Amino acid sequence: MASIFKTIDHIRYFDDLARQDSFIHRLHPLTKLLSTTVYALVLVSHDKYATLALLPFLFFPVLVAAAGRVPLSAILKRLLYLEPMIICLGLLNPLFDRETTVIMGHTVSSGWLIFASIVIKGSLAVSSALLLMATTGMEGIALSLRMLRVPRIMVLQLLLTYRYLSTLLEEGARIMQAYSFRSLSTVGVAAKAWGSLLGQVLLRTIDRAQRIYDAMCLRGFNGEYVPGKGRRAGIADPIYLLAWGAFFVLSRVFNLPLYLGCLLTGGVR
Amino acid sequence: MSHHITEAQDLCYSYPDGHQALRGVSFRIHHGESVGVIGGNGAGKSTLLMLLTGLLEPLRGQVAIGEIRLNSRTAKLVRQKLGMVFQNPDDQLFMARVEEDVAFGPRNMKLDEAQVGERVALALEKVGIVHLGDRAPYRLSAGEKRAAAIASVLAMGPDILIMDEPTSALDPSSRRRLINLLKGFEHTKIITSHDLDMVLELCQRVLVLKDGILLCDGPTHQVLSDGNMMIEAGLEVPQSLRGCPSCGWKG
Numbered sequence: 001m002a003s004i005f006k007t008i009d010h011i012r013y014f015d016d017l018a019r020q021d022s023f024i025h026r027l028h029p030l031t032k033l034l035s036t037t038v039y040a041l042v043l044v045s046h047d048k049y050a051t052l053a054l055l056p057f058l059f060f061p062v063l064v065a066a067a068g069r070v071p072l073s074a075i076l077k078r079l080l081y082l083e084p085m086i087i088c089l090g091l092l093n094p095l096f097d098r099e100t101t102v103i104m105g106h107t108v109s110s111g112w113l114i115f116a117s118i119v120i121k122g123s124l125a126v127s128s129a130l131l132l133m134a135t136t137g138m139e140g141i142a143l144s145l146r147m148l149r150v151p152r153i154m155v156l157q158l159l160l161t162y163r164y165l166s167t168l169l170e171e172g173a174r175i176m177q178a179y180s181f182r183s184l185s186t187v188g189v190a191a192k193a194w195g196s197l198l199g200q201v202l203l204r205t206i207d208r209a210q211r212i213y214d215a216m217c218l219r220g221f222n223g224e225y226v227p228g229k230g231r232r233a234g235i236a237d238p239i240y241l242l243a244w245g246a247f248f249v250l251s252r253v254f255n256l257p258l259y260l261g262c263l264l265t266g267g268v269r
Numbered sequence: 270m271s272h273h274i275t276e277a278q279d280l281c282y283s284y285p286d287g288h289q290a291l292r293g294v295s296f297r298i299h300h301g302e303s304v305g306v307i308g309g310n311g312a313g314k315s316t317l318l319m320l321l322t323g324l325l326e327p328l329r330g331q332v333a334i335g336e337i338r339l340n341s342r343t344a345k346l347v348r349q350k351l352g353m354v355f356q357n358p359d360d361q362l363f364m365a366r367v368e369e370d371v372a373f374g375p376r377n378m379k380l381d382e383a384q385v386g387e388r389v390a391l392a393l394e395k396v397g398i399v400h401l402g403d404r405a406p407y408r409l410s411a412g413e414k415r416a417a418a419i420a421s422v423l424a425m426g427p428d429i430l431i432m433d434e435p436t437s438a439l440d441p442s443s444r445r446r447l448i449n450l451l452k453g454f455e456h457t458k459i460i461t462s463h464d465l466d467m468v469l470e471l472c473q474r475v476l477v478l479k480d481g482i483l484l485c486d487g488p489t490h491q492v493l494s495d496g497n498m499m500i501e502a503g504l505e506v507p508q509s510l511r512g513c514p515s516c517g518w519k520g
């Protein structure tokens with residue numbers, strides 16, 4: 001039961017982070033969405049063997065987290081939840097790709113290299129998405145998506161799913177609380193109670209969602225989410241976007257760690 | 270504010286499980302009136318509010334707001350004149366910030382952002398929670414949530430304010446603040462509640478429901494003092510009308 005309350009807190013914590021005031025928070029949501037999207041696209045466009053070349057891409061999440069006053073621990077903790085999925089995606093590569101390759105004088109299995117590349121790319125992309133959430137909030141993201149002419153039904157689905165998630169968890173927590181107070185067992189839920197508990201959660205959540213929908217309808221909602229204008233884009237927005245865009249392109253075209261290494265070891269020709 | 274009359278004629282409603290929630294309820298509420306709707310549990314109070322707002326369609330009878338008959342085609346227009354505050358403010362506050370929530374209605378009315386901003390500021394000021402505009406609704410106390418829910422409705426500029434159990438789950442000081450707030454509103458008010466002292470203080474007229482039937486419709490003081498009728502409706506004469514056994518005050 002405690003874990004449900006913890007999950008609700010996790011969601012609310014990100015909403016709280018999005019309400020902070022910092023340089024990153026003051027940027028227009030569209031600027032942040034575009035920079036994150038370009039970042040993710042450039043990241044995944046790297047060669048499947050790329051590992052060291054991905055290192056400069058660590059700057060983006062680290063700097064955004066620092067400037068946005070988002071604790072890195074908050075991002076890393078949530079990243080850990082998704083890490084098993086990322087690892088599963090790349091796990092078969094070491095088994096099927098038995099080729100070897102030489103890196104910096106060391107012979108390395110190509111399969112493991114691809115695996116490492118997938119994990120790094122996945123972790124960085126997920127971190128940047130989490131940071132977007134923590135510095136923009138779901139309403140800001142929805143506003144940017146509408147500005148990019150994403151169909152309103154998709155944006156609405158995204159927003160309502162996000163809100164429905166909290167509703168589902170709140171109802172789940174209430175039912176689990178009632179169950180735990182009256183069950184003699186101290187560990188988990190008895191197998192025979194699972195069916196009725198889940199059914200109750202579903203029915204109560206549907207009821208609650210209906211009441212929320214009724215409240216929306218009474219305030220003029222007719223299937224279209226009308227976002228506000230949000231923050232105005234300032235001079236910092238194009239500069240931010242161009243600076244990161246230039247950095248991403250440079251990091252993509254040139255292997256910056258390799259150049260830096262050669263420079264430091266005197267290997268530059 | 271236009272002079273709207275809220276009229277219910279022979280309202281009947283049954284739920285899909287066969288439970289008859291309302292059986293031929295009729296009344297007429299004039300502009301500026303404060304009307305309490307009271308009755309025991311299951312008397313049909315909440316169903317009546319849902320019918321008045323068009324969230325449910327009556328099986329028989331009709332609701333009219335001013336000259337507009339409420340039906341699925343006119344519901345949108347009618348809802349611009351009605352504002353409903355739900356029993357549980359958590360059902361009503363769904364945006365990430367109070368300001369955003371209050372702006373939800375005006376934005377749906379397609380007002381420009383400057384007008385939306387004005388309405389939000391005015392609504393928050395009216396209920397005295399300007400300082401909470403940037404807060405998340407789930408971080409507010411029950412009383413603050415209720416005030417935010419009322420602000421979200423007031424921002425739409427309704428003529429008629431409908432409230433379902435507005436004082437439930439409020440501590441005495443929050444309840445008192447809410448009553449004082451509602452006293453200041455010139456809107457037509459329709460309030461369902463079990464808090465009969467609040468009804469006595471806020472409403473000049475009261476409708477008593479019992480098993481879906483309108484048992485009584487009359488001046489609040491007179492109706493609430495009628496002990497026999499109150500018992501028949503599954504209620505009690507409120508404390509403030511009972512008198513004091515020790516000092517002999519008649520109430």
